[in-house]
Amino acid sequence: MGSEHAPAMDDLAGHASTPPATLESQLVEAARAGDRMAFGRLYDRFAPMIHGLLLARVPYAEVDDLVHDVFLQAIRRLGSLRRAESFGAWLAAIARNRARDHFRRRADTVDLPDDLVAAPEPDGQALEVLGAIKQLPEAYRDTLILRLVEGLTGPEIAERTGLTHGSVRVNLHRGMQMLRDALGGSAKP
Amino acid sequence: MSDYLxxxxxxxxxxxxxxxxxxxxxxxxxGAPDIPSGLSRPPLRLWPLVAVAAIVLLALSVTWSRLPQASGGRWQVTWLEGTxxxxxxxxxxxSVGAGEWVETGASRARLAVGDIGEVQLDPSTRVALVDTGQRDHRLSLARGRMHATIWAPPGQFYVETPAAVAVDLGCRYSLEVAADGSGILRVEAGWVGIEHGGRLALVPAGAIADTRTGTGPGTPHYEDASSGFDRALDVVDFGGAGAxxxxxxxxxxxxxxxxxxxxLWHLLTRTTGEDRGRVHDRLAALVPAPAGVTREGIxxxxxxxxxxxxxxxxxGSAEFWRSWTSPWTER
Structure with a gap:
């Protein structure tokens, strides 16, 4: 059993053996105690991952707001997180749920304020390539976005998501090959 | 393979x-959002209390109706394809609510367990939602295989199978049910408790427990145990009495x-008389009993x-297990 339960971004959890207190765990504990600086450091560390996961699921223009939503939701619920070392996995799950909710709530629109400053318009070619990545299977899509958009290295992706190095490598290289195919034999848009 | 990538x-x-x-x-x-004041609070250390509540609920589950009954909102189901x-x-x-079934057929599915975790369902799996959070979070796995990842405190997520009821103790695990109702629990992280008719197994990461309809969970054992140990334990658990x-x-x-x-520790409560004595002696050779623990007492x-x-x-903490062993009254 479980041999085909290969790692995707969903396969994220803590481990049974008690690991040494990591910086991440210490930051989570400090944030739980109300330390805003610790929360800021967690944000710096995990915001690229959350931004990437959301970018893979919702329209570009709405990602930044949702990243904030995810972190605010996380700080409210930190008390329910039993394993501080599972923070990344837990946060990723909140992000995926938030992305799903986003589509359910889209009908509930509100008028935008007149003084709203629009985000800079992204490069059209970049959105075109992003669109191609978003058509890939979930594991490849997430990993490629974390690598190519967010600029994380493979080891950093593994560390943040809980995936093994081998899984991230596979996802990166298979994903890149599929992206090349999707873009017409070359990765050029 | 490009190292640069x-x-x-x-x-x-x-x-x-x-x-x-x-x-x-x-x-x-x-940058980071401003945190409204008063949002974060120190965590409540409820582990022992939750565990006590969990075992009480687990004991009650023997008589709990298996029919989906309560409602606590609907859970998101993401249908997936892929090998x-x-x-x-x-x-x-x-989405799916209490009293409704999810049957994957050739697909896969991911079920959001409220906001406490996720369950992945393999192809050919059939589950019913029994309770979506009103009393607890409870599924009934009729057949197939599921992989659960739960990040809530222990004792909030239950899975009923034809042979036993599993309660999550903060972990990740797989549970499989065959056509005849027998099953296997495999724990990847944390702990799972599984019970039927007062017969309990506490299964840690790296260990598994078989289940049989009418008998309940077998003795938990590590997956890296010898094949001889594994086969013999199956006979001890499900092979009846006698020579x-x-x-x-x-x-x-x-x-x-x-x-x-x-x-062996589990076998102390699954054997009697002379057999229990033999288990005691072997366990004592492997892990000496602490002061105050006597052969006669065991x-x-x-x-x-x-x-x-x-x-x-x-x-793990004896304090924690005290709540779990409470139904194992002296016998």
């Missing part, structure tokens, strides 16, 4: 670099390693002594 070192991969440059414009430039979990594509999203069981128990005891104290099923010995196994 992996860690940005080695021979530059021009294609990857060009895409990085292009897609980097989509990166967020925003493995690493190669999946979202097909559609639906065959006694011979199998002898194999279990002779093949047991120190790590298998987990299994033979009569002294609960305090069982707990004290458990604490010597290096598997």
């Amino acid at each position: 992996w860690d940005k070192r080695g021979e530059p991969d021009e294609e990857a670099r060009r895409l990085e440059s292009l897609l980097g414009s989509l990166r967020s430039r925003r 493995t979990w690493s190669d999946i594509r979202v097909v559609r999203e639906t 065959a069981r006694r011979e199998a128990l002898a194999v279990v005891l002779s093949e047991a390693r120190e790590r298998d104290a987990l299994s 033979l009569r099923g002294d609960r305090a002594m069982l707990e004290a010995w458990w604490a010597e196994l290096g598997l």
Whole structure:
């Protein structure tokens, strides 16, 4: 059993053996105690991952707001997180749920304020390539976005998501090959 | 394989670099949000209390109706296609409420367990939602295989199977049910408790427990135990009484390693008389009993002594297990 339960971004959890207190765990504990600086450091560390996961699921223009939503939701619920070392996995799950909710709530629109400053318009070619990545299977899509958009290295992706190095490598290289195919034999848009 | 794609070192991969440059414009430039005051609070240390509540609920579950009954909102179901979990594509999203079934057929599905975790359902799996959070979070797995990842405090997520009820103790695990109702629980992280008719198994990461309809959970054992140990334990658990069981128990005891104290400790409550004495002697050779724990006390099923010995196994707090062993009254 479980041999085909290969790692995707969903396969994220803590481990049974008690690991040494990591910086991440210490930051989570400090944030739980109300330390805003610790929360800021967690944000710096995990915001690229959350931004990437959301970018893979919702329209570009709405990602930044949702990243904030995810972190605010996380700080409210930190008390329910039993394993501080599972923070990344837990946060990723909140992000995926938030992305799903986003589509359910889209009908509930509100008028935008007149003084709203629009985000800079992204490069059209970049959105075109992003669109191609978003058509890939979930594991490849997430990993490629974390690598190519967010600029994380493979080891950093593994560390943040809980995936093994081998899984991230596979996802990166298979994903890149599929992206090349999707873009017409070359990765050029 | 390009090292550059992996860690940005080695021979530059021009294609990857060009895409990085292009897609980097989509990166967020925003800082952290302001945290409204009073949002974060120190965590409540409710582990022992929750565990007590869990075991009480687990005991009650024997008589709990298996028909989905309560309602607590609906859970999101993400339907997926793909041959493995690493190669999946979202097909559609639906929701499911208490009293409704999810049957995957050739697809896979991911079920959001409220906001406390996720369950992945393999193909050919059939589950019913029994309670979506009103009293607890509860599924009924009729057949197939599920993989649960739960990040809530222990004792909030239950899975009923034809042979036993599993309660999550903060962990990740797989549960499989065959056509005849027998099953297997495999724990990947944390702990799972599984019970039927007062017969309990506490299964840690790296260990498994078989289940049989009408009998309940077998003795938990580590997956790296010898095949002889594994086969003999199956006979001890499900092979009935008599000479065959006694011979199998002898194999279990002779093949047991120190790590298998987990299994032997459980066998102390699954054997009686002379057999219990033999289990005691082998366990004592592997993990000496602490002061105050006597052979006579173990033979009569002294609960305090069982707990004290458990604490010597290096598997977790005796305080925590006290709540779990409470239904194992002296026998």
